[in-house]
Amino acid sequence: MLKRLAVLPRDARDTLFLLVVIGIVVLPQIGNLPWWCTGLTAAVLLWRGTLAVQARPLPGRWWRAALLAVTLIATFATHRTLLGRDAGVTLVVVLLALKTLELRAQRDAFVIFFLSFFAMLTNFFYSQSLMTAVTMLVALLGLLTALVNAHMPVGRPPLTQAAKTAGWMALAGAPIMLALFLLFPRLAPLWGTPGDAMAGRSGLSNTMRVGTIAQLALDDTIAARIKFDGAVPAQRDMYFRGPVLAQFDGREWTALPPWARGALQPNLRVQGAPVRYEVTLEASNRPWLLTLDAAASAPRVPAGIEVTGTSDLQWFANRALNDLVRYRAESYTQFSSGPVRRTASLQAYQALPSGSNPRTVALAAQMHSDPALAGADTSAFVRAVLERLRTGGYTYTLDPGIYGNETADEFWFDRKEGFCEHIASSFVILMRALGVPARIVTGYQGGEFNTIDDYWVLRNSDAHAWAEVWQEGIGWQRVDPTGAVSPGRVGRLQRLAPTPGLFAGAISAMAPTFAIDMRATWEALNNGWNQWVLNYTQSRQLNLLKNIGFDAPSLEDLAYALLYLLIGASLIGAGWTLWERRSHDPWLRLLRQARNRLQRAGLDVPDATPPREMALRTTARFGSAGQAVHDWLLKLEAQRYARASSEAAATLRRLRAEFRRLAWPR
Numbered sequence: 001m002l003k004r005l006a007v008l009p010r011d012a013r014d015t016l017f018l019l020v021v022i023g024i025v026v027l028p029q030i031g032n033l034p035w036w037c038t039g040l041t042a043a044v045l046l047w048r049g050t051l052a053v054q055a056r057p058l059p060g061r062w063w064r065a066a067l068l069a070v071t072l073i074a075t076f077a078t079h080r081t082l083l084g085r086d087a088g089v090t091l092v093v094v095l096l097a098l099k100t101l102e103l104r105a106q107r108d109a110f111v112i113f114f115l116s117f118f119a120m121l122t123n124f125f126y127s128q129s130l131m132t133a134v135t136m137l138v139a140l141l142g143l144l145t146a147l148v149n150a151h152m153p154v155g156r157p158p159l160t161q162a163a164k165t166a167g168w169m170a171l172a173g174a175p176i177m178l179a180l181f182l183l184f185p186r187l188a189p190l191w192g193t194p195g196d197a198m199a200g201r202s203g204l205s206n207t208m209r210v211g212t213i214a215q216l217a218l219d220d221t222i223a224a225r226i227k228f229d230g231a232v233p234a235q236r237d238m239y240f241r242g243p244v245l246a247q248f249d250g251r252e253w254t255a256l257p258p259w260a261r262g263a264l265q266p267n268l269r270v271q272g273a274p275v276r277y278e279v280t281l282e283a284s285n286r287p288w289l290l291t292l293d294a295a296a297s298a299p300r301v302p303a304g305i306e307v308t309g310t311s312d313l314q315w316f317a318n319r320a321l322n323d324l325v326r327y328r329a330e331s332y333t334q335f336s337s338g339p340v341r342r343t344a345s346l347q348a349y350q351a352l353p354s355g356s357n358p359r360t361v362a363l364a365a366q367m368h369s370d371p372a373l374a375g376a377d378t379s380a381f382v383r384a385v386l387e388r389l390r391t392g393g394y395t396y397t398l399d400p401g402i403y404g405n406e407t408a409d410e411f412w413f414d415r416k417e418g419f420c421e422h423i424a425s426s427f428v429i430l431m432r433a434l435g436v437p438a439r440i441v442t443g444y445q446g447g448e449f450n451t452i453d454d455y456w457v458l459r460n461s462d463a464h465a466w467a468e469v470w471q472e473g474i475g476w477q478r479v480d481p482t483g484a485v486s487p488g489r490v491g492r493l494q495r496l497a498p499t500p501g502l503f504a505g506a507i508s509a510m511a512p513t514f515a516i517d518m519r520a521t522w523e524a525l526n527n528g529w530n531q532w533v534l535n536y537t538q539s540r541q542l543n544l545l546k547n548i549g550f551d552a553p554s555l556e557d558l559a560y561a562l563l564y565l566l567i568g569a570s571l572i573g574a575g576w577t578l579w580e581r582r583s584h585d586p587w588l589r590l591l592r593q594a595r596n597r598l599q600r601a602g603l604d605v606p607d608a609t610p611p612r613e614m615a616l617r618t619t620a621r622f623g624s625a626g627q628a629v630h631d632w633l634l635k636l637e638a639q640r641y642a643r644a645s646s647e648a649a650a651t652l653r654r655l656r657a658e659f660r661r662l663a664w665p666r
Contacts, residue, residue, distance in 0.1 A: 008053065010156045014149060015052040015103065017159060018112065019045050021142035022100070025120050026093055028135050032126045034078045037090050040071070044097040059101055067098055089122045106150055113147050128324075130529040141166055176569060181536070182544060183562040185555050204242045204286065204442055204463060208253040210407045210422055219460035222282055223444060224290055225527055226456040229276040235446050237333040239293040239466065239478065240458060242443035244312040250353040251405060253425065253440055266311050267339060267475065268296055270332035280326045280455075280530055289315040290443065290458075292331035293478070299329040312439070313337055324534045338475040346470060349437035357408040357429055364433030378436050378471035382479055385430055389423070389484040392416065396423070396486035420482045424465040427481040437470035441478070452524035587640055590656060594633065597664045611637035622665040629665070632658055 008016070023045060030038050044067070051058060071094045072082065079087040096115050102108055120139050123132055144166035149159060204223075224240070245253035275292060279299070289299050289307065298307040299315055302325065306318040317325075339346070352361070367373055373380060395417040403410050403422070411418050411426040418426070424440050431438035445464035447456040466480040545553035545561065595605045598614065603621050605614055615633035618626035632655070639651045 009055070012052040012055065013156075013159075014146070015100075016049055017142075017149075018103075018109070018146050019049050019052075019100065021139060021146055022096060022112075022116055022119075024135065024139045024142060025116050025123075026096075028123050028127070028132055029089065029093060032086070033090060033093060034074070036074050036078075037094055040067075040074075041093055041097040044094075044101065048097075048100045048103070058104065064098060064101055067101075068095075071095070071098070085125055089125065092119050092122060109146075109150050113143060113150075116143055128534055130526045133529070133533075141170060144169055176566070179562065179565050179569065181533075183541065183558055183565065185541070185558050204284075204288075206243045206245075206255055206286075208245055208421055208425075208440065208442060208465065209251060210403050210418075210425055221460055222457055222523065222526075223284070223460050223462070224282060224458040225280040225530075226292075226447065226458065227278045227280075227454070228456070229278075231275075232456075233275055233292070233333050238445060238447055238456075239441075239464075240290045240444040241293045241295075241313060241441060242288055242290060244310075244314055244439055244441050244468075246312075246349050246439040248351070248353065248356075248429070250356040251407075256348055266309065266313055266337055268294055268313065268335060268337045269475070270294070270296055271334040272332060274330045274332055276328070276330050278326065278328050280324065280527070281321060283321060283323050285320050285322055287317045287320055289317055289321075289325075289327065289329075291315055291329045293333065293443075294335045294337065295329050295331045297330060299327040301325065301327040311338070324530055326531070336475045336477055338470060340473050340475050342472065346437045349439050349470065350432050350435065352429065352432050357406050357433075359406075359409040359413055360426070360430050361433045363412060364430060364435075367434060378469055381431065381434050381436055382469060385427060386479075386481060386484040389427075389481055394418075394423075394485045396420075396482065421465040423482045423485055424467050424480075427479070428467050431467070431469055439468050439476075441466055441468055445480075450520050450524055450527075452520050453527050455524075455527055457523060586652060586656075587636070590652070590659060591636065594629075594636070594659065598629075601665045611640075618665070625663075625665045628662055632662060 026041060033041075050056075071091065075087055075090050075094075076082055079090065081087050082091065092115070096112070096119050099108070099112050099115060103112060116139075120136050120143070123136055141163070145159060145163045148165045148169070149157070149162035152162060226240075243255055246256045247254045274296075277292065279290060281290060289301070291299060294313050295315065298309060301307055301317065305325070308316050308318070310316070367381070367384060373384060376384070393416055394411075396419070397417045398419055400415055400418045400422060403415070403418075407422065408426040408429040411422050412430070421440075421442075428438040428440055442463070442465045444458045444462045445466070446462055447458050448462075449456055464482070466478060466482065468476045469479055470476050541558060542553045545557055550557055591611060594611075595607070595609070595614065598605050598618060601622075603617060605617065609617075611633040615630040615637075618633070619630045622629075635658075636655055639648065639655060642648065642651075
């Protein structure tokens with residue numbers, strides 16, 4: 001196969017190389033494109049490659065017109081529009097592939113090159129991860145190689161020669177790229193559209209139907225990274241608060257609307273020393289800011305984001321967080337909140353749908369009539385229910401099966417198994433049936449410490465649901481009923497996870513720590529990318545200007561600094577090019593030496609005089625005494641403008657030797 005590729009005509013070889021580069025450009029988009037788009041693009045690229053290898057003619061315009069019509073119809077049927085990010089990217093990818101079907105001239109190749117550059121940028125509409133950046137760097141070098149190769153029309157130069165030139169071009173442009181990255185003003189992206197704002201992403205939701213968090217446990221992607229300033233709290237105390245759910249319709253838990261919360265205030269009461277930390281929150285398309293339970297003050301977020309708090313200790317941004325966000329917060333792991341005396345607003349936290357989960361309601365009535373619980377307060381009821389969970393044969397499982405409408409009844413009396421949301425939901429329903437105000441809190445619990453970069457990693461698989469109950473004289477307090485069923489779940493001691501695949505299982509069996517170490521290293525690299533590249537914000541730009549001497553830097557100062565730097569870089573580049581051409585081009589150096597010899601002989605030869613003109617002036621001034629120099633100058637000119645070949649350097653060496661032997665006129 002390799003031998004066959006080595007003997008392909010240059011056109012076929014170059015076409016195959018360009019098709020491979022286009023494949024690399026499109027590859028990261030597969031998960032974002034409709035299935036038909038991926039299939040059509042792959043089929044067209046394979047078709048074009050086959051035509052190149054077999055030296056067959058390209059399809060006619062009717063074929064291309066038919067494929068274009070199919071593309072437009074399928075795009076509209078999929079996205080219900082031909083505008084916007086998703087529809088636009090779909091069209092760009094397919095049109096890029098279709099353009100290869102009319103790749104005949106160099107002009108067509110240049111159109112494909114620059115369309116590929118644009119398609120490469122569209123990858124960053126969906127992901128700015130380190131893996132995407134590395135893949136696009138490979139694609140960039142491939143496109144530059146193809147572009148350089150297209151400017152080498154003579155012969156069959158090896159692709160490695162073009163790749164070497166492309167690599168030097170990329171290195172030469174790296175300083176300019178770095179200057180633009182550091183100083184170009186950070187503005188809101190121009191390509192976002194309202195329809196893109198809430199594109200689905202996995203993560204916590206502001207609703208909870210029994211079974212949804214169990215699905216999240218299958219998702220091992222990172223939700224946030226935490227960097228503690230000093231002492232790290234125990235893992236059993238690492239509860240990161242997300243949406244608080246208090247309204248139950250018999251099937252689904254949702255947050256209370258603001259009017260239903262009444263005049264409740266957070267009334268947060270804390271104990272112990274505060275825990276200070278920094279959160280790097282991955283894009284979630286949700287407005288909530290995760291904080292370690294409980295944050296007494298608003299997180300300190302980047303400029304442009306406003307933060308508001310609620311009575312149930314949640315913190316919200318004023319917009320959906322579609323990009324990675326880094327903020328600082330201060331929390332207390334020992335706390336209580338809310339009113340200490342019963343108010344009318346607490347009635348919302350006792351409500352249950354009429355007729356819902358009748359056996360659980362009957363269990364509550366039975367507990368009320370139990371002499372051992374006569375006159376019991378909230379803490380006594382909590383202890384009794386937790387004891388039932390510990391001793392009643394209940395199990396913690398990722399796959400308890402599909403629950404019906406009466407989820408609490410099924411959990412308490414039939415299945416006796418469930419994931420955290422089954423347990424928390426059933427616990428809250430029973431507490432409400434007992435007359436105790438209760439609510440569900442969702443978020444993340446525990447985490448995993450990365451020893452490479454000293455960050456704590458929260459994954460979607462760490463998503464958790466727990467309960468809060470209200471007690472007279474104390475207020476709201478956390479109760480995690482899952483800990484009664486599976487004590488190892490609280491902390492990072494025990495996580496339920498799906499069975500690994502064949503390859504992952506084999507790697508873990510042969511080298512148990514290898515996979516863990518590799519993942520930790522890769523995640524540390526990703527975190528560095530997030531911290532230093534994706535999170536390089538406008539405030540960090542202005543801090544950079546402060547560090548180099550600006551007193552009160554502004555966006556105008558950024559623009560001026562960038563302008564001066566680019567002008568300086570342009571002057572340096574122009575000067576270097578001139579110096580390199582004059583000092584390092586052996587042909588120019590030899591011509592300059594000849595001019596100097598003639599000037600010493602009294603012939604006026606301006607610096608820009610070409611060899612042929614110098615030859616004519618030499619014979620005009622010196623006659624037959626200058627004939628040898630005349631002939632030598634003509635040979636020097638011929639060497640410069642001859643076709644590139646392996647003999648060019650040898651010819652120049654011979655001319656240099658002749659230069660030293662020439663009898664120059666005096």
